[in-house]
Amino acid sequence: MGGSKVLVLGGTGPAGICLLRELVYRKRATVVYARNPSKIPNDLTSNLLIEIVKGEMNDLAALSTAVAQSCVVVSLLGPNIIDNSISPTQFADYYKSSVFPLMRQHGVRRILAMGTLSIVRPQDRWSLFRFFVVQFVRLVANTVYHNILNLARTFDEEAHDLDWTVFRIARIPGESDEANWRRDREDGETFVGWIGEKGWSGTQRRGALARWLVDEVETATTVWIGKMPAVSWLVGSGRRVS
Numbered sequence: 001m002g003g004s005k006v007l008v009l010g011g012t013g014p015a016g017i018c019l020l021r022e023l024v025y026r027k028r029a030t031v032v033y034a035r036n037p038s039k040i041p042n043d044l045t046s047n048l049l050i051e052i053v054k055g056e057m058n059d060l061a062a063l064s065t066a067v068a069q070s071c072v073v074v075s076l077l078g079p080n081i082i083d084n085s086i087s088p089t090q091f092a093d094y095y096k097s098s099v100f101p102l103m104r105q106h107g108v109r110r111i112l113a114m115g116t117l118s119i120v121r122p123q124d125r126w127s128l129f130r131f132f133v134v135q136f137v138r139l140v141a142n143t144v145y146h147n148i149l150n151l152a153r154t155f156d157e158e159a160h161d162l163d164w165t166v167f168r169i170a171r172i173p174g175e176s177d178e179a180n181w182r183r184d185r186e187d188g189e190t191f192v193g194w195i196g197e198k199g200w201s202g203t204q205r206r207g208a209l210a211r212w213l214v215d216e217v218e219t220a221t222t223v224w225i226g227k228m229p230a231v232s233w234l235v236g237s238g239r240r241v242s
Contacts, residue, residue, distance in 0.1 A: 125196025
């Protein structure tokens with residue numbers, strides 16, 4: 001059951017393109033499920049390690065084709081902060097009704113999915129930065145805010161038989177061209193833990209985030225399974241040494 005590739009959802013944005021570059025750099029066979037494959041640079045679409053499956057969010061047959069080839073799912077899907085027209089359960093419904101059932105069908109257990117600071121965990125500590133960010137999102141993008149909360153609830157309640165991790169991010173600057181990705185992937189160490197803990201910064205460059213995600217795929221660590229850690233640049237760390 002299942003295949004050997006890394007399935008990437010949300011691979012057409014800047015963070016997703018950085019992830020694809022990191023996967024190719026690590027020589028990982030990858031399948032990308034995308035609505036608009038034209039957003040992916042030609043140097044990636046032409047790479048033999050990358051396979052693209054085109055499909056909409058409601059195209060279960062196409063998504064099934066992608067999931068069937070994979071051993072792990074890495075999802076950077078999330079609502080656009082300027083789009084308040086979407087359903088507050090759009091992404092939660094997608095995981096619950098499409099992604100999770102197909103993972104079970106094809107025997108794929110591991111998924112890493114993106115979340116944000118709007119998700120609260122009991123282990124979190126007080127953070128003024130987090131308070132202002134969340135209040136801003138609730139005020140100007142309430143539908144986006146509820147999308148993230150519903151996503152977290154869906155993983156908590158509907159993914160009990162899967163090996164899931166929701167990684168919570170805040171600010172992820174950085175460009176996705178090859179030169180910037182190569183520079184940014186060396187940008188310090190990664191903090192993984194709870195918001196407000198020593199070392200948490202609330203920011204991480206996209207290239208460095210991609211490096212951490214592929215590290216998680218390759219090490220197959222169980223530390224964060226069933227949890228929602230915050231992921232950021234580690235305060236005080238310099239440029240990362242390979």
